[in-house]
Amino acid sequence: MPGGTLEVPMIPARNLRRHLDTLVASAIERAIAAGDLPEVAIPAETVERPKDPSHGDYASTAALRLARAAMRPPLAVAEAIAKHLERDETIEAPRVAPPGFLNFRLASTYLQDQVDAVLREGATFADLDLGTGKRAQVEFVSANPTGPLHVGNGRGAAIGDTLASLLEAAGYEVEREYYVNDAGTQAEVFAETLYARYQQLFGREAEIPPEGYPGAYMIEIAEQIRAEAGDRYLRPPGEAPDPELGERGIAIMLERIRATLERFGVRYDRWYSERSLYRPDGPYEQAMALLRERGFLVEREGALWFASSELGESKDNVVVRSDGRPTYYASDIAYHFEKFTERGFDLVIDVWGADHHGHVSRLKTAVGALGIDPARLHILLYQLVTLKRGGEVVRLSKRGGDIITLDELLDEVGPDAARFFFLQRSPGAQMDFDLDLAVKQSNENPVYYVQYAHARLSSILQRAAEQGLTPEGGDVRRLDQPHELALVREMLKLPEVIESCVTTFEPHPLPQYALDLATAFHAFNDAFKQQGDPLLKVITGDEQLSRARLKLVAAARIVLARVLGLMGMSAPDRM
RNA sequence: GCGGCUGUAGCUCAGCGGACAGAGCACUGGUCUUCGGAACCAGGUGGCGGGGGUUCGAAUCCCUCCAGCCGCGCCA
Structure with a gap:
């Protein structure tokens, strides 16, 4: 450090744009004070990065926006702002360009000093304080543990994990979470399918349910359980399966999912069990009690409905079926209630496949009905993935169970390329994954x-x-x-x-x-x-x-x- | 039928109110006796699905039509 000189704190790169905004705003103020501009409202955030680098590093559109109110040509307004603009160590003299832009170029000395700044800040360079002191949760993938992860889940994993990392860089304290659907219909069908496969291993005639899971992995899981536990779960023909069999199967499936994600570089802070929502006096009971108290629950046709149409939804939705079992919607309400109240996250992000978009509005409405600001919940939808090889679409047939798994994709292209390709596209766009290109070294x-x-x-x-x-x-x-x-x-x-x-x-x-x-x-x-x-x-x-x-x-x-x-x-x- | 997403260069996609519309791949022509050529430089390509409107200014906002995908269960 050179001694003797007055040490002015350097403007960090992360504040450059805001800094220039301030310079422009105060230049306008001075221009008004000097009578070079009439009294006008000062526009906020006029500085942007021009697409064309020959226009400089930053450009302000303030003059274009003020021209009408100032009743002057934009160029004249720009000149007036430029005249009063206070320069500092960050920029060279601004230039006025038609039709009224004010262009800034970063000073060479500033750029040079930033090299030292980066070295000084190291891995924390580019850290922001947007989220300092706030806690955020990103919940992603959360695929039903009824089968292996497929390529689409990989997209959700890449997006969710990177979003979590970005939030961390922005100062948030972040938790990554996987919501495990271990309750409800899917889990039951999974258990029935597993029991059928298990019985088949012992030579029994057993059919997997019509809506069951025909994939070969179910046989593998059954074999693994037989190897570990023998015939312990075999019951007299016709009897319902031992509930423990299903749980054991889900545990095995989850472990496989965890291993795949680990391979993909994704680590969760927490695996949250849907079933745990239903503990006595737990989130489910609390959330439902609160909704009832507020008069949002109505009984009709033997079921319990959430009166969401009163809150602007197109229709009401069932939360408890006529047979007494809660719907997934009820689970989700309880789950989000718990995220915001018990765990107190300031920001909750759910990363969902776009096929769930019909659920977005309903959930936000429910969150609002629970007295939570729905703006604290952001639901990020991503579109489906199509695989391409040699210009041809790789057909995915879910029926036959021969989906392309995330593991297979990782075998072929590796985690780095897979992540890069998934992240390249905006979540809202359906994407073609070009296997040929991704594999090329x-x-x-x-x-x-x-x-x-x-x-x-x-x-x-x-x-x-x-x-x-x-x-x-x-x-x-x-x-x-x-x-x-x-x-x-x-x-x-x-x-x-x-x-x-x-x-x-x-x-x-x-x-x-x-x-x-x-x-x-x-x-x-x-x-x-x-x-x-x-x-x-x-x-x-x-x-x-x-x-x-x-x-x-x-x-x-x-x-x-x-x-x-x-x-x-x-x-x-x-x- | 209603609702949502998408339609931009040959292909895959950015850009979503501002300056002549961009990137990667593909294609063409160059550079260098290479601090690792898995590199660099130069070049062409579309006027943003169609139509109408708002604006000083629209690929970007509004309306409408067309096409593709998704959703509209007491499945998740």
Whole structure:
């Protein structure tokens, strides 16, 4: 640190946009005070990133928005704002561009200083404080433990897990949860199917129920139980199965699901049993009591209904069937009641397959009826996945039980590529998963392009270290080449990318950003080849310059590793 | 029938009120005796499903039509 000079706290990259917004707003105020602009309301948040980098790093549309109220041409308004704009260390002089934009370019010295800032912040670079002090829960996958996870569940897993990581980066304290449907009809049918397969192993005639699970995995589970417990669950013909058999089967299925997810890089903080909602004086009883108290429960046709039509829903919905058993809807109400009250999450995110979208509004209505602000619940829907191979759609037939499992996908393309491809598309878009492209270990595959950049970064640092060269003592002011500054510019976008992902609850900008960052690095790294100038290499004869560039390399590596980490992908040092 | 999602470059998809519409793949032509070529540079490609409207400005908002998918059980 240079001594003697006044230390002004540097504007961190994560606050740049807001900082520029403030600069523009106060410039407008001063312009008004000076009589260069008439009295007008000051627009908020006018600064954005222009699509075209030649327009600068940021641009304000304030003049375009004010023109009408100010009764002046937008260009004149822009000039007036520019005239009064206070400059600081972050930007160069703003430029006015037709039809009335105010364009900002980050100052080279600011960019250079950010390299040191990244090195100082390390893995916490790009952390935000949006969620500081708040607790969030992300519940995802939550597939019925009645069969193996399929490819669609993989999409939900990638989205949910990455969203959780993004929330953590934004300062939230996050819990990842899997809701286990171990109660209800599906679990019963599963148990019946399992008992049928189990009996078959002992040579009995037994048929799986019409709506049962025909997949071969049910035979495997039955075999596993026979191997562990012999004929303990065999009952006289015609009798209902031992409830413990079903439980044991579900436990086995769940363990398989857990192993698949682990392989995919997903770890849960909690596996929440649906059945546990029904404990005495538990969430189910409490939630229903509260709804009854508030007059939202009505008995009709022998069943108990939630009077959701009074609350704007298209119809009422059954919560307790006429046979006395609660519906899944009742479970979900109780489950969410428990999330908000007993566990006190500030924010709850459910990641669901789009086939459940009809349930979204109903659940939010119920949450509201329980006195909880429905805005605290965000339900993220993702569309179905189609697999493609050789340009042909891989047909998925659920009937025959020959779905493509997530395990099979992981066998074929590996977790890193699978996650990258799942994350690339916005959740709302149906996606085609191109197996051919995902498997390719070549430049055609964006996954390797990104990871390769990380490996190259690592390799440079290592090679330098072998020559006794480290970033230590490098002077970032030596970083003045266009490719160097372009790389820094790209690095500084990460906090904004994270903020955007978190506020929209959608992680899909991450892969594109990873690609952009990798591109900026590759261009920087190969500039010397392109320009035929060996002095542009990181490791040159100029030791001080080398150290400065090693700082840039080390900082870029930190940022790229962070992005890969957020996506749940590995950041290899060699490939 | 009602409701939701989707329709953007040859393919897969971003962009969702602002500056000539972008990325990856595919395609074409170059670079470099390579700090790892799984690299770099350059190039063409569409005017955003059709129509109407709002706006200084629309792929982005509104209306309508068309197409695909999903939902509308005392299944989850």
